[in-house]
Amino acid sequence: MLIKCPECELQVSDKALSCPHCGFPLKSEQNTVRRRKSNKRRRLPNGFGQISEIKNRNLRKPFRAMVTVGKTSTGRPISKPLKPESYFSTYNDAYAALVEYNKNPYDLDPDITVKDLYERWCEVYFKTLKSDTSKRTIKAAWAYCSSIYDMRAKDLRARHIKGCMEEGVAIIKGEKRCPTAGVKSRIKSMFNLMLDYGVEYEIVDRNYARTFNVSDDIIKESTESKRGHIPYSDRELKLLWENVDMIPYVDVILIQCYSGWRPQELGLLELRNVDLDNDTFTGGMKTEAGMNRVVPIHPKIKPLIKARYEEAIELGSDYLINCTDTKTHRSNNMLTYDKFRHRFLKIVEILKLNEEHRAHDGRVQFITAAKKYKVDEYAIKYMVGHQISDVTEKVYTKRDVSWLKTEIEKIK
Template sequence: MKSNYGSVYKMKDKPRRNPWRVVKTIKELNGKVKRQTIGYTRTKVEGLELLAKYNTNPYSLDTTKMTFREVLEKWQIQHFEKLEPKTIKQYKSIYLHFEPIKDIPMLELNTVHLQGLFNNLELSTASKRQLKAVLNQIYKYALKMEIVAKDYSNLIELGKKQVVIERKVFTNEEITKLWKYKELEFVDTILIMIYTGLRIGELLTIENKNIDLENRTIKGGIKTDAGKDRIIPINMEILPLIKNRMRADKTHLITGMRGKKMAYQRYHMIFTDLMEKLNMNHTIHDCRHTFASLLSNADANKISIAKIIGHSSYLTTEKIYTHKDVEELKKAVDLIKLQ
């Protein structure tokens, strides 16, 4: 093979699970040339395939810094080649649940991170089992590439062994306090979740183009068929908060310092910091739990509650809501008022 293409050779120093080493000649910024390992494979054919794929789509060789997101992207390049478009779409919907760990270096992930992720998922045991199976595949790839030395996904516990998280609603006094400090950066986002029932993953994906201020509606939502792209009415109380956040130069309602879509990990840090400053003890999901409780306490129509939250199997033809539907949903959220 040409030196600038790379090579594959078998290591004979000791027995290995993946004895074939794939190397590549890399030219650094300072002009120096050195050989770096791309990965290790079980057979020479696999090594040649890996080298070909690397030359087509080079990636960072510093595996110690590769995030879960980067490993996921590299794994799917190989995995998706064998799958049908419909199956690929299903995989991509599963990836949404990995959002909390995507920016963590793969090498730093451990049982605490992964078990915590699974404990906080609002999924059935069967769905969690499917998610774990995908994670197993990603770890097998990471082991093959020697990005990690251990498969922590096998240690994740499902079902009855999971810790049950106690949900606590925000009290009226706490909500009043949030309104008092609404000018404090990002407190408005907590109020928006409390008055809309949006999950944080959903709120962070809301684009301004899907917000209709005149008709007081948001089109958004993820996860289930009933929850995707649902119509979410905007309570009159938070209409000014949403309006103030909308900027012509930004695509998303909630953005970071550079005006880009905010990552879940970053928002989680902000939320935790705010809870400490305001002397409150809540998880992000307590906002959604509070919304459901407030609607229920206000005797809102149960069907309307289910539609807004996206928990039911309610589906309109081609996901289109009639004008009457939307009006009923707005009446329901407007019942939320502090005593």
């Protein structure tokens, strides 16, 4: 199409940038070249890993994630497939998996030692445990396995685990000790779980701990070595009462003897669940029947309960029984099973009680005394949290606290 030049008024093409006759500029020169959009994905940081797309195959998950596990002598990265999953549907999924791995990298080297495997497993498994006692149990069992610490995990076989169970030695308080039947069983359980973790992350090919069972001899030895619980004799109970104001925590043992709480339950008795007006306290754990059960406060131990109650208020504690003899922060005054057991054994030693006594024996004492003084069978089960199988009693019979009080006060 022809137009007129504004300057010379001669005809020129409408596409011309300037008039060919007089040189008058008709359009400013424009760069119309557009930058091509790049399909190149963002480069991953050094040492982060790599993602490659496998093409020319009909794959549901074509994106493979690799992690950097080291470098060659020439400085080139050594990469291995991400575990436990290496292939992903999209680039973003693979990228997210690498991000998660790099937050807490785990060793993909199949040549890690048994000790390395133990430490990695503990880091994960200990987070699932609520009790410090469980952690100490595992650490105690591991102490007998020093002969295989430096073995490659993938070379571990059943015979090595059995060797630790039968011939392992641990240094405890400067003394060499061999594993008892109970420790042998715990070693086996520890390797069961640890090697399950190893198989999941392809550190080992097979869990050899699960290829054998604990022998009948170990089970028999373990059963025979377990001491039964025993009640306190009349002489021992008299000694406890005579020293209740002399030796710390004797009062806690007496509270247990007249209420039947487990050691752990004593430490978990909350102040808000202690009713001094109606002489009851509520607590419990372990089973459905044992949880949130109401136990009347026996008249003999009410002064002890009241003293502990007032002490807890003064300390600002939420719990009835507190350990004020520990050099810890106030929030750590709670009575745990280990703290109770430690103090209990000291009392046994000081008063020269039967050395066979254990921390649960106050509960045994309560049940034994209840039966001696003809306390109703179901009242005993309600108070100690034992399962009641009789449908009529469990479902259709409604018992009130006054009935439990009448029954518990039969105990002299």
